[in-house]
Amino acid sequence: MKIIRAKSAGFCFGVKRAVDTVYEQVEKEKEKQIYTYGPIIHNEEVVKDLEQHGVKVLREERELDALTDGLVIIRSHGVPKRICDKLDGKGIVYVDATCPFVKRIHKIVKEESEKGSHIIIIGNPEHPEVEGIRGWAANDATVIKTPEEAKEFSCEDVRKICIVAQTTFNYNKFKELVEIISEKGYYISVLNTICNATKERQTEAGEIAGAVDAMIVIGDKHSSNTQKLFEICRDACNNTYYIQTLGDLDTNQLRSVETVGITAGASTPNNIIEEVQNNVRINF
Numbered sequence: 329m330k331i332i333r334a335k336s337a338g339f340c341f342g343v344k345r346a347v348d349t350v351y352e353q354v355e356k357e358k359e360k361q362i363y364t365y366g367p368i369i370h371n372e373e374v375v376k377d378l379e380q381h382g383v384k385v386l387r388e389e390r391e392l393d394a395l396t397d398g399l400v401i402i403r404s405h406g407v408p409k410r411i412c413d414k415l416d417g418k419g420i421v422y423v424d425a426t427c428p429f430v431k432r433i434h435k436i437v438k439e440e441s442e443k444g445s446h447i448i449i450i451g452n453p454e455h456p457e458v459e460g461i462r463g464w465a466a467n468d469a470t471v472i473k474t475p476e477e478a479k480e481f482s483c484e485d486v487r488k489i490c491i492v493a494q495t496t497f498n499y500n501k502f503k504e505l506v507e508i509i510s511e512k513g514y515y516i517s518v519l520n521t522i523c524n525a526t527k528e529r530q531t532e533a534g535e536i537a538g539a540v541d542a543m544i545v546i547g548d549k550h551s552s553n554t555q556k557l558f559e560i561c562r563d564a565c566n567n568t569y570y571i572q573t574l575g576d577l578d579t580n581q582l583r584s585v586e587t588v589g590i591t592a593g594a595s596t597p598n599n600i601i602e603e604v605q606n607n608v609r610i611n612f
């Protein structure tokens with residue numbers, strides 16, 4: 329059997345940086361209780377390993393409110409400005425591991441909204457990254473996810489609109505939504521803030537899926553970028569399987585195939601990808 333593993337499978341730069349930051353702080357700050365604000369990445373295996381290293385996850389803002397000491401690490405998705413202000417106000421030390429590409433969106437949103445632009449974020453309103461981005465706008469921002477929402481959008485007394493995107497949003501959907509909003513006659517500036525890592529991973533995954541008999545997509549079930557990868561691969565290859573770890577792989581599914589493609593979401597650790605790849609190589 330031939331295996332094609334996507335070069336772009338696994339941790340992206342921002343996720344690797346955030347995870348490394350937590351392990352570095354575990355080593356450095358042995359006396360302090362280390363917290364991450366939300367799970368550091370969407371991957372249960374990594375979060376479990378960090379728990380074994382004593383790292384606790386703050387799952388809600390009120391847990392942060394109750395905190396009196398310790399060290400808080402902000403994950404790659406970033407947080408609303410309010411959270412940074414709160415940590416500063418409480419005098420709690422924090423390490424900001426927000427991905428620099430997300431940080432750049434915070435800066436754009438803050439500056440443009442302060443200049444009077446209305447901010448539109450193209451993305452999923454429930455995703456923590458989008459909640460974070462929204463929280464840097466000086467006035468209330470609009471989040472648009474679907475063509476219907478784009479069609480319905482209207483905003484009175486607005487001189488200028490600034491559109492940004494969730495870093496993991498699908499580029500073609502982003503373009504479609506921007507076109508709908510552009511027809512409304514506002515003065516618009518569009519900043520394509522979709523991360524290249526996502527686009528490259530999606531393009532490569534689609535190409536591989538189109539050339540193999542079966543495709544394996546590895547990632548946590550809560551990871552939105554893995555879900556999108558799965559959709560892209562499934563469109564190109566009917567035999568596409570979404571697994572979290574090797575344990576989810578149904579060995580019968582690969583019995584009669586000659587070529588298998590493997591890709592993985594941005595929050596999938598390398599050891600999980602290798603385990604799957606080695607197992608497929610040995611057993612089929």
Ligand code: F3S
Binds near residue numbers: 342343404
């Ligand atoms: Fe950053 Fe792009 Fe990853 S925005 S967290 S490098 S997907």
